[in-house]
Each structure stands twice: as C-alpha cells, then as structure tokens.
Amino acid sequence: MNKSNKDKSALSFDFKLLWVPACTLAALTFIFRITGLDLAVSHIFFIPEHGFALEDSYLAVFFYKRGNIPGIALAVFSLLLVIKGRIQKEKKYWSKPGLFLIVFLLLGPGFIVHTVFKDNWGRPRPREIVEFSGEHNYLKVWEKGIAGQGK
Numbered sequence: 001m002n003k004s005n006k007d008k009s010a011l012s013f014d015f016k017l018l019w020v021p022a023c024t025l026a027a028l029t030f031i032f033r034i035t036g037l038d039l040a041v042s043h044i045f046f047i048p049e050h051g052f053a054l055e056d057s058y059l060a061v062f063f064y065k066r067g068n069i070p071g072i073a074l075a076v077f078s079l080l081l082v083i084k085g086r087i088q089k090e091k092k093y094w095s096k097p098g099l100f101l102i103v104f105l106l107l108g109p110g111f112i113v114h115t116v117f118k119d120n121w122g123r124p125r126p127r128e129i130v131e132f133s134g135e136h137n138y139l140k141v142w143e144k145g146i147a148g149q150g151k
C-alpha cells in the first residue's frame with residue numbers, strides 16, 4: 001500500500017456505524033415516551049420519608065456541581081489532538097478526530113442542549129414533580145413544559 005492510500009484509510013470513517021447508536025437512542029426514547037420508564041426508574045431511588053437515596057452523598061453532589069468537568073476534559077484532549085496533529089506531520093491524522101470532537105461538543109451539549117433545550121423546554125427534574133413531593137406535574141419524554149423552568 002502506498003503512502004497516499006494509507007493516509008486515506010487512516011482518515012476514512014464508515015458513516016454506517018452511526019446508524020447503530022442513532023437507532024438505539026431513537027428506540028430508547030420511544031420506549032421511555034410510551035411507557036413512562038423514566039418515572040419507574042426514578043421510583044426505585046425515592047424514599048417517601050427521606051427523598052432520593054444518595055442525593056446528598058459526596059459523589060452525587062460532586063457530579064451535580066462539577067458535571068461539566070468530563071466534557072471540558074474531552075474538549076481539552078481534543079484540542080491537544082488537533083495541535084499535535086498540526087505540529088507533528090506524522091500525526092496529522094489526529095487533527096480530524098480532534099476537530100470533530102470539538103465541533104461535536106460545541107454544537108451538541110454546548111449549543112443545542114444548553115441554549116435550545118434547557119432554557120426553553122422546561123421539563124421538571126424528578127425531585128420537582130408531584131410524584132416525588134414536588135410542585136410540578138410529570139411530563140413525558142419530549143413533552144414541552146414552561147420555558148425557563150428546566151435545569
């Protein structure tokens with residue numbers, strides 16, 4: 001195999017592989033929507049006299065307050081891939097995956113989730129719904145609530 005074919009194969013990606021996770025997520029979303037499975041799973045962790053089990057544990061509080069750390073770490077790692085791919089020519093194939101992850105993080109969690117959904121969708125968290133001693137009604141998956149009330 002000559003060098004140009006080797007470079008192309010290192011950068012090629014079979015986009016058919018994206019169908020498996022996309023179909024899995026779509027199927028799970030549909031199942032959660034029609035069955036209310038998210039509510040059933042939440043009931044497992046709810047103790048009526050005490051609230052949600054482990055909600056005040058160090059680990060739960062840490063991830064609630066610092067849940068963005070894994071995303072930031074992935075973005076920094078991706079940026080390092082791009083930089084290393086630009087500096088070391090023999091590692092140039094690292095740049096595309098790094099750039100893909102940066103764009104993915106900016107568009108997915110950065111723009112779509114935080115700007116479009118979280119600020120405008122208004123679906124209450126489990127601890128905020130009547131079934132778990134909260135004040136809001138339960139909303140199914142993809143059921144829009146009052147804008148500005150989601151977190």
